[in-house]
Amino acid sequence: MSNTDHLHKFLFDNCDIRGEIVSLKQAYRQVMENNPYPPSMQKLLGEFLAIVGLLSSTLKMDGKIILQAHGNGPVSTVMAECTHHNEVRGIIRQNPDIELTDEVALAANLRELLGQGVIVITIEPKRAENFAGKLERYQGIVPMEADNLAACIEHYFEQSEQLATRIWLTVNSQTAHGLMLQALPQQIASAEVNAEHWETLVTLAATLKPAEILQLNHLDILYRLFHEQELRVYDPRELHFACSCSEERCIQALVALGKDELEDILTEKGSVDMDCQFCNQHYHFSAEKVRQLYQGAMLH
Numbered sequence: 561m562s563n564t565d566h567l568h569k570f571l572f573d574n575c576d577i578r579g580e581i582v583s584l585k586q587a588y589r590q591v592m593e594n595n596p597y598p599p600s601m602q603k604l605l606g607e608f609l610a611i612v613g614l615l616s617s618t619l620k621m622d623g624k625i626i627l628q629a630h631g632n633g634p635v636s637t638v639m640a641e642c643t644h645h646n647e648v649r650g651i652i653r654q655n656p657d658i659e660l661t662d663e664v665a666l667a668a669n670l671r672e673l674l675g676q677g678v679i680v681i682t683i684e685p686k687r688a689e690n691f692a693g694k695l696e697r698y699q700g701i702v703p704m705e706a707d708n709l710a711a712c713i714e715h716y717f718e719q720s721e722q723l724a725t726r727i728w729l730t731v732n733s734q735t736a737h738g739l740m741l742q743a744l745p746q747q748i749a750s751a752e753v754n755a756e757h758w759e760t761l762v763t764l765a766a767t768l769k770p771a772e773i774l775q776l777n778h779l780d781i782l783y784r785l786f787h788e789q790e791l792r793v794y795d796p797r798e799l800h801f802a803c804s805c806s807e808e809r810c811i812q813a814l815v816a817l818g819k820d821e822l823e824d825i826l827t828e829k830g831s832v833d834m835d836c837q838f839c840n841q842h843y844h845f846s847a848e849k850v851r852q853l854y855q856g857a858m859l860h
């Protein structure tokens with residue numbers, strides 16, 4: 561069995577600890593093909609994709625989970641999202657005012673890339689058609705208190721949910737991989753037993769090597785790490801790259817710009833052209849079409 565683009569959840573039977581393991585290969589490659597980035601930015605985006613894959617298992621309703629960060633460093637924005645339908649996409653933007661030195665382009669951590677910044681987790685329910693009410697949107701701020709993303713997310717879970725969490729991210733040119741262990745509210749074992757298991761499991765998980773991630777599938781990795789534990793592995797979810805852009809959404813954005821702005825663009829360029837930053841899909845609107853759009857919008 562190949563573990564290309566899968567998420568497995570697992571549960572230990574004799575203690576209150578759960579886990580998840582995610583690998584993105586195909587989807588990760590597609591994100592990178594659409595926008596080639598220098599190695600350090602590629603690695604950071606890969607980490608965001610792996611985390612959003614792990615977090616997506618908590619998505620209970622139709623919608624999506626978005627992990628994004630903004631900063632004042634060489635990278636201004638990084639964003640990855642995963643929908644309820646297992647569609648993953650992501651993007652990272654350079655700050656046009658700050659030069660990306662060769663050193664930083666090759667290897668730099670979260671803080672060196674983003675500078676001072678903030679990471680936000682958003683859970684966004686899908687807007688049903690004809691629904692005009694307010695959507696229940698959840699937003700959590702992840703303080704950038706460490707120089708790597710995994711540690712920031714661990715800290716967030718400990719602070720906001722009081723759940724001890726450990727995350728190991730491995731990103732190279734082929735794979736964005738994540739392994740997570742998380743303590744659950746005490747239910748089946750004593751606090752002492754849970755603490756003992758936590759220490760053992762974290763120690764075992766930390767022995768996973770990048771070469772094993774490349775060579776082994778998830779079940780073999782879990783066996784290699786935890787074969788002495790009573791472990792229950794659930795059926796995997798398959799993740800894939802997909803973009804939610806559409807002509808319809810472009811039209812909504814155009815109409816929102818308003819007549820004056822659209823006329824300015826038409827005067828300058830003769831038509832309106834939009835490129836999706838996630839998938840490079842190109843959308844072209846002739847002057848005639850644009851005028852139809854805003855005239856149509858005014859009638860409503």
Ligand SMILES: [Zn+2]
Nearest residue numbers: 803805836839
């Ligand atoms: Zn797109």
